[in-house]
Amino acid sequence: MHAATIDRYGPADALILAEVPTPVPGPGEILVRVHAAPVTTADWRLRAAVYPKGLRLIGRMVSGLTKPRHRIPGVDFAGTVTAVGAGVTRYAPGDRVFGFNGHGTHAEYVTVRAEGAVAHIPDALSFTEAAALPFGGDTALSFLATFGALKPGERLLVAxxxxxxxxxAVQVGKALGAEVTVMARPDAHPMLRALGADHVVDYTRRDVARMGERWDVLFDPIHVLPYRRMRRAMAKGGRLLVVEGGVREMLQSLWPWRRGGRRVVFNVAMASHESLTRLAAMAAAGQIRPVIGARLPLDRIADAHRIVETRRQRGITMLEIVPDAAAHSSPAAA
Ligand SMILES: NC(=O)c1ccc[n+]([C@@H]2O[C@H](COP(=O)([O-])OP(=O)(O)OC[C@H]3O[C@@H](n4cnc5c(N)ncnc54)[C@H](OP(=O)(O)O)[C@@H]3O)[C@@H](O)[C@H]2O)c1
Incomplete structure (x- = not known):
């Protein structure tokens, strides 16, 4: 099979397309023909060894001390089950599935633990739409619904x-009943309004800490909302959700007794069969609509990484490994 491979930390050019043996599912595993797999900021970090401030050692321990631990990159996937290992009962060949695997998905086939973070794709969703959900959707749902306990009527700020x-996160916030303010450059404002944002702020012209507003929950996946500056813009009982942050925020989160019950929440989202099933249902019901900012074939994986590492992508950058028309076909034709 064809797969992207990586043998050293480095620039996007370090990714090499190669012919490698197709994996064989072991006991408790399924073999998935990958139709779509996003390139995420996690893939960029794992390829370039770029980590948030102060987390370099922990990052290297996770991703590999001297070179990437896994030769085939790619954390998320959507595709068709082509074979199952011994003991697998939840899935059968032909099933459409999606999930988080942590590695190995930027390839034509990947083996996945059947009891891991994998779920069926509802008929209403394409492979690309399903592949777009685990990384961002699960993070948004975990931080907003679970770690941040966002309640209907609360005011949410999304950086x-x-x-x-x-x-x-904008869409999960709306689905949970929040009033949502977003920070983005003006070219993204129409897209964000269409996704349900109630208020938009061009952060290049206005400082959200000095707008005189107070938010109940602040969601920060880009490390631009430091607690010391934002506490004035937090309502009593406010939660600053640090999706991307360094050691400082990790330490701040250990000190929960802040004036007015304000809290810094530092955590890691862990996708599961249950959380993915919930996300898929939200997407099938139209509550979440992933935006695919760029679609590229597997042999352009380096270009996909170059888009992601700018930190300026719009929505999700997707590798469509099975050609586009087939990737959007009905389950029967898949
Ligand atoms: N803790 C966890 O469990 C967990 C889980 C998943 C991901 N993460 C981390 O969370 C982060 C998620 O990143 P992502 O993939 O969503 O990032 P991304 O797609 O790279 O998002 C970048 C967006 O942020 C905006 N932006 C750039 N600079 C900005 C600034 N100074 N102020 C406000 N907005 C700015 C850009 O839009 P504009 O053009 O509008 O600026 C761009 O669209 C990654 O660091 C990842 O490692 C953590």
Missing amino acids: GAAGNVGHL
Whole structure:
């Protein structure tokens, strides 16, 4: 099979398309023909060894001390089950599935733990739409619904709203009943209004800390809302959700006794079968609509990485590994 491979940390050119053996599912695993797989900021970090401030050592321990731990990159996927290993009962060949695997998805086939973070794709969703959900959608849902306990009627501020995690957080926030303010450059404002944003702020012209507003929940996937500056813009009981942050925010989160019950929340989202099933249902019901900012074939993976590492992407950058027409076909034709 064809797969992207990486043998060293480095620039996007370090990614090499190669012919490698097709994996064989072991006990408890499924073999998935990958139709679509996003390139995420996690893929960029794992390829370039770029980590938030103060988290370099932890990052290297996770991704590999001297070179990437996994030769085939790619964290998320959507595709068709082509074979199942011993003991697998939840999935069968022909099933459309999507999920988080952590590695190996930027390839024509990947083996996935059947009891891991994988779920069926509802008929209403294409492979590309499903592949777009785990990274940003699960992060948004975990931080807003679980870690941040966002309640209906609360005021939510989303930074980095035009990006992968941000544009899904806007929609999850609306689905949870919040009044949503987004930070983005003006070219993204029409897209964000169409996704449900109630208020838009061009952060290049206005400082959200000095607008005289107070938010209940602040969602920061781009590390631009430091607590010291933002606390004036937090309502009593406000939660600053640090999706991207460094050691400073990690330490701040350990000190919960702040004036007015304000809190810094630092955590890591962990996708599961249950959370992916919930996300898929929200997407099938039209509550979440992933925006695909760029679609590229597998052999242009380096270009996809170059888009993502700008930190200026719009929505999600997607590798469509099975040609586009087939990728959007009905389950019967897949
Ligand atoms: N903790 C967890 O469990 C977890 C899970 C997943 C991801 N993460 C982390 O969360 C981050 C998610 O990133 P992502 O993939 O959503 O990022 P992204 O797609 O690269 O988002 C970048 C967006 O942020 C905006 N932006 C850039 N600079 C900005 C600034 N100074 N102020 C406000 N907005 C700005 C850009 O839009 P404009 O053009 O409008 O500026 C762009 O659209 C990554 O660092 C990832 O590692 C953490």
